[in-house]
Amino acid sequence: MIRKVRSHQTQNENLLFERSSPGKKGYQLPPLDVPGVDPAAALGATNVRREITDFPEVSEVEIIRHFTRLSTWNYAIDLGMYPLGSCTMKYNPRLNEHVARIAGLAQAHPYQPEELAQGAMRVQVQLEQYLAEITGMDGVTLQPAAGAHGEQTGILLIRAYLESQGDARKKVLIPDSAHGTNPATAAIAGYEVEEIASNSEGMIDLEALERAVDDSVAALMVTNPNTVGIFERDIAKAAQILHAKGAQLYMDGANMNALVGIARPGDFGVDVMHLNLHKTFSTPHGGGGPGAGPVAVKSHLVPHLPIPRITESGGRLSYQYDLPQSIGRVRAFYGNFGVLLRALAYILAHGGDGLRNATIDAVMNANYIRKGIEDRYELPYKAPSMHECVFSDHKQTKAGVKTGDIAKRLIDYGFHPYTVSFPMIVHGALMIEPTETESKQELDLFIDALRSIADEVENDPELVKTAPHSTRTKRVNETLAARRPILRWQPPAEEKQAAD
Numbered sequence: 001m002i003r004k005v006r007s008h009q010t011q012n013e014n015l016l017f018e019r020s021s022p023g024k025k026g027y028q029l030p031p032l033d034v035p036g037v038d039p040a041a042a043l044g045a046t047n048v049r050r051e052i053t054d055f056p057e058v059s060e061v062e063i064i065r066h067f068t069r070l071s072t073w074n075y076a077i078d079l080g081m082y083p084l085g086s087c088t089m090k091y092n093p094r095l096n097e098h099v100a101r102i103a104g105l106a107q108a109h110p111y112q113p114e115e116l117a118q119g120a121m122r123v124q125v126q127l128e129q130y131l132a133e134i135t136g137m138d139g140v141t142l143q144p145a146a147g148a149h150g151e152q153t154g155i156l157l158i159r160a161y162l163e164s165q166g167d168a169r170k171k172v173l174i175p176d177s178a179h180g181t182n183p184a185t186a187a188i189a190g191y192e193v194e195e196i197a198s199n200s201e202g203m204i205d206l207e208a209l210e211r212a213v214d215d216s217v218a219a220l221m222v223t224n225p226n227t228v229g230i231f232e233r234d235i236a237k238a239a240q241i242l243h244a245k246g247a248q249l250y251m252d253g254a255n256m257n258a259l260v261g262i263a264r265p266g267d268f269g270v271d272v273m274h275l276n277l278h279k280t281f282s283t284p285h286g287g288g289g290p291g292a293g294p295v296a297v298k299s300h301l302v303p304h305l306p307i308p309r310i311t312e313s314g315g316r317l318s319y320q321y322d323l324p325q326s327i328g329r330v331r332a333f334y335g336n337f338g339v340l341l342r343a344l345a346y347i348l349a350h351g352g353d354g355l356r357n358a359t360i361d362a363v364m365n366a367n368y369i370r371k372g373i374e375d376r377y378e379l380p381y382k383a384p385s386m387h388e389c390v391f392s393d394h395k396q397t398k399a400g401v402k403t404g405d406i407a408k409r410l411i412d413y414g415f416h417p418y419t420v421s422f423p424m425i426v427h428g429a430l431m432i433e434p435t436e437t438e439s440k441q442e443l444d445l446f447i448d449a450l451r452s453i454a455d456e457v458e459n460d461p462e463l464v465k466t467a468p469h470s471t472r473t474k475r476v477n478e479t480l481a482a483r484r485p486i487l488r489w490q491p492p493a494e495e496k497q498a499a500d
């Protein structure tokens with residue numbers, strides 16, 4: 001019997017602090033050949049850090065192995081497909097990373113004088129222009145740090161505009177298929193939120209919209225394609241209904257991966273929208289950022305855009321702060337510059353045709369998966385899918401198996417789960433977004449996995465209900481994990497015994 005298994009096989013990795021032993025070092029320095037000094041005497045006592053004590057002391061190989069092992073536990077886009085719907089977890093070409101690491105750009109400092117920052121400013125101006133062209137809008141701010149931050153900025157722009165017209169309004173309408181950040185944004189900006197029901201096709205019900213829009217409504221916030229992966233066919237009519245009553249149309253553009261190069265929100269009546277560069281424009285995401293949520297607006301909203309704005313005169317760029325109608329700053333400095341750079345690199349490397357092809361492939365891949373499993377899983381809304389398809393667990397619940405169980409079983413097949421139980425209007429949702437970067441082979445494996453799980457649900461539902469079986473941590477009690485989280489590593493009971 002093997003008494004102790006190496007930790008990289010069991011994924012039992014203790015903390016660096018627990019590996020520490022006094023005097024171990026990860027580096028070697030030659031003997032001091034200058035007189036030693038007391039740091040407190042040299043730097044002043046207040047400049048010497050005291051609050052960190054008991055720092056782990058480990059050797060170089062221990063620290064390298066520790067972090068290398070940890071890095072192999074995570075599922076990552078560089079390992080396989082990441083079918084999380086609504087997230088657009090596409091593969092990010094290494095070229096973008098290369099560009100973001102070019103020394104002059106990577107080391108640019110926000111306090112650099114403008115005359116030494118012309119290149120970095122040119123990057124921002126160019127990206128603004130491309131995003132305006134892609135969205136069909138008139139002005140862009142790159143400052144918001146994420147999608148939700150873009151929403152907030154966009155809604156504040158609408159409020160500033162309406163107030164400048166002497167027409168402050170109090171309500172924002174939001175379809176029931178909306179991303180959760182939409183109602184949160186409207187509420188934080190001080191608006192009342194009113195929900196608009198979807199029709200049986202999963203689209204905005206125009207009659208319900210018509211009834212809801214009056215002169216107290218500031219805007220409709222709509223995600224398009226919506227969270228069921230369907231293009232709002234009547235979006236231009238919705239825009240007309242709103243505009244006729246002096247209200248604005250906000251589009252959550254986090255799903256632009258389905259539209260770039262094919263349709264422009266500015267052409268179908270959108271007044272303001274945000275983009276998620278960390279989704280559509282290929283910045284690595286997951287793990288909390290950084291991202292970027294640029295906001296694009298029509299001309300009537302341009303005067304309200306956040307400061308600073310970049311202006312050009314005689315070929316020289318400068319930041320402008322004195323813009324009395326601006327909503328002010330939404331962020332320190334000029335946005336997440338590294339993310340902006342990656343987006344520009346992605347746009348330039350693809351070119352117009354390449355971006356359009358990416359969109360077509362993203363839509364094709366989602367529909368390929370849809371076709372591949374639609375006889376085994378319930379498809380609640382039948383309108384054509386855009387970049388993602390949304391199924392429900394309706395057929396599987398008859399055997400007591402829910403979407404969360406199927407997702408956990410997918411882990412045993414080597415895939416990251418899809419998005420579980422979202423959008424809310426689909427009970428027991430399986431939301432799948434493959435993105436354009438997956439090959440037919442990978443999609444076929446994914447389809448096979450989901451078909452095989454559907455068989456298992458029929459033949460051996462317990463197997464699915466108790467998944468995952470191949471991971472170090474098996475099914476966790478999610479309620480207990482949320483209420484009483486154990487944040488410190490503890491050896492599993494059987495390993496303790498083996499070690500004893």
Ligand SMILES: *Cc1c(COP(=O)(O)O)cnc(C)c1O
Nearest residue numbers: 086146147148179181223252254
């Ligand atoms: C991801 C997403 C958001 C939020 O974007 P963050 O960058 O996570 O703040 C908003 N709306 C939709 C539809 C999304 O998919």
